[in-house]
Amino acid sequence: MSSVDAQGADQAAGANAESSGPYYQLRVADVIEETHDSKSIVLDVPDELAGRFTYASGQFLSFRVEVDGQRLVRCYSLASAPGIDPAHKVTVKRVVDGRASNWMNDAVSPGDTLEVMPPNGVFVLKQRETPIVLFSGGSGITPCISILKTALATTSRPIKLVYANRDDRSVIFKDELSKLLGEHGDRLEITHRLDDVHGFVDAALVVQEIGSRTDADFYICGPGPFMDVVEAGLASLDIPADQIHIERFESPDTPGAEATAPVDTSGDLVVTVSLDGKETDIPLGEGETILAAARREGLEPPFACEEAYCGCCMARVTEGEVEMKMNDGGIDQRQIDEGWVLTCQAVPKGKVRIEYPD
Ligand SMILES: Cc1cc2nc3c(=O)[nH]c(=O)nc-3n(C[C@H](O)[C@H](O)[C@H](O)COP(=O)(O)OP(=O)(O)OC[C@H]3O[C@@H](n4cnc5c(N)ncnc54)[C@H](O)[C@@H]3O)c2cc1C
Incomplete structure (x- = not known):
């Protein structure tokens, strides 16, 4: 359980000067054609970000890309191994009609800059002696x-x-x-x-x-x-x-694609969501997460795992207080202290305002 209030968020303003919210700008060092339908993207992590981008084998990076004017967040596992391979490398396989995977294969070149969140994930080598x-x-x-x-x-x-x-x-x-x-x-x-x-x-x-x-x-x-x-x-x-x-390599559904049960929003829970330069007031049902409410409203916030481990759905609380149902490594203490929450787990305690990163 974790709780964040607006004071923490205000204190944190400007704490991420080198990044845009939880995203960092990384230069593409190389693009490698692996097969007819997959490419690897090698990233240049500057010395000052080496600590933030330390990873364990099996972890993934989240990328924020813009495809045909639509902003998408997608996770890609690191195929490189720390201490063995010289650079961070992800490998993206084309998905039929997939937006980000085809864009990553077609549009990314060495020298480009990509927006990347630091490594995350719990699918890592466990310390045991067995096979x-x-x-x-x-x-x-x-x-x-x-x-x-x-x-x-x-x-x-x-x-x-x-x-x-x-x-x-x-x-x-x-x-x-x-x-x-x-x-x-x-x-x-x-x-x-x-x-x-x-x-x-x-x-x-x-x-x-x-x-x-x-x-x-x-x-x-x-x-x-x-x-x-x-x-x-x-x-x-x-x-x-x-x-x-x-x-699980699940891709987020198309916005609003899944059938949602009617939600009773007659209480006094309201979230103001700032996303892509637009503010929307959304009444919430009891226990409803901010992500679920935003999607129910027809907004297109970023998300992937919905199980508190990928960090894709992170947003900053700027007013009010929320409680996270759980955190399975998707967000670290430093980010929590800065006011970030996982919106797939965040339930408002009253009226709150949250901002997705620009
Ligand atoms: C932790 C994690 C790690 C991952 N690691 C990797 C990795 O290492 N390598 C890798 O290649 N992938 C990986 N993935 C998967 C990756 O994140 C993406 O889900 C994948 O690349 C597909 O994204 P996309 O934007 O191309 O597809 P999307 O555009 O999201 O489309 C996905 C599917 O939905 C269909 N679709 C899209 N839009 C519509 C629509 N309007 N109506 C109906 N259907 C539609 C598409 O046809 C497609 O079949 C990982 C995922 C997770 C969660």
Whole structure:
């Protein structure tokens, strides 16, 4: 539970001089064509921001981009590994008709500047001695290769990667994985599964790939149906929940797309939302979050995970007081002290005003 008041926000004004709200301007050092439908973007993190951009393998960065006049916030996992790779690198795979992913692939060039939030996320290497089994599908390889590289460099744990792709040309980091296998063949195993050759991964295959490694830490990241079968396979083996680590690459729905139940807004809870230079007063239902109310009103605030870990939906409280239902690492104490809240978790205690970053 966390509570923020307007006084904290006022004291914090100007505390982020080098950034625009929670976003920092980072220069694109390089763009690497990985496959026919994915590119890596390498970022130049200046020395003065090195501390803010320290990361653990498996964490992600949130980018704020403008596509066709629409401002979008999207998370991309770091495929680089700290202390091993010289620079922060994310890899973006095109999504059919996806706005940000296609823009990142088509419009970003070396020398450009991108707005980036510092690293976040809890899908990280856990300190244990047991084997590691990673299940990745498509772009879900990004946090997994980062974890894999760190585990090879800092532990002696046996590691297995099961990596599913549509076809051979879609395999991201094929050469890098093959090099790692060549260097660490004594304790690294990689199974490539190609839909057009082997068919889709199913729960029976998951069980077969796990074999006797039921004491392992399992890391899963990929498309929804792939994650479902991996989870089904793990469930059939009664793998305890604390050995299973999952990263979901969900994209926010189109604004207002989901059916929302009617909300009783007859109480005295009102939030004034400042977004994209416009102020909107929105009455709230009891227990309704600021993000839910803003979306119900037809606004388009940034958000992604809605589970308090990605930080995409952050806004600053400038009047009144709110309470956050939870914080799963999406916002740190320094940001809370500066008046920021996760709007997906923030419930006003009365009349409040919040400002999304410009
Ligand atoms: C923690 C995290 C880490 C991630 N890491 C990575 C990563 O490393 N690499 C990576 O490639 N991705 C990653 N993602 C996913 C990424 O954030 C985006 O969700 C993804 O790139 C798609 O965004 P988009 O803007 O291109 O798609 P969107 O424009 O949001 O579209 C998504 C889907 O909705 C459909 N759609 C869009 N607009 C409409 C409309 N008006 N009506 C109907 N349907 C519509 C599109 O056809 C598409 O299928 C990650 C996500 C999370 C949460």
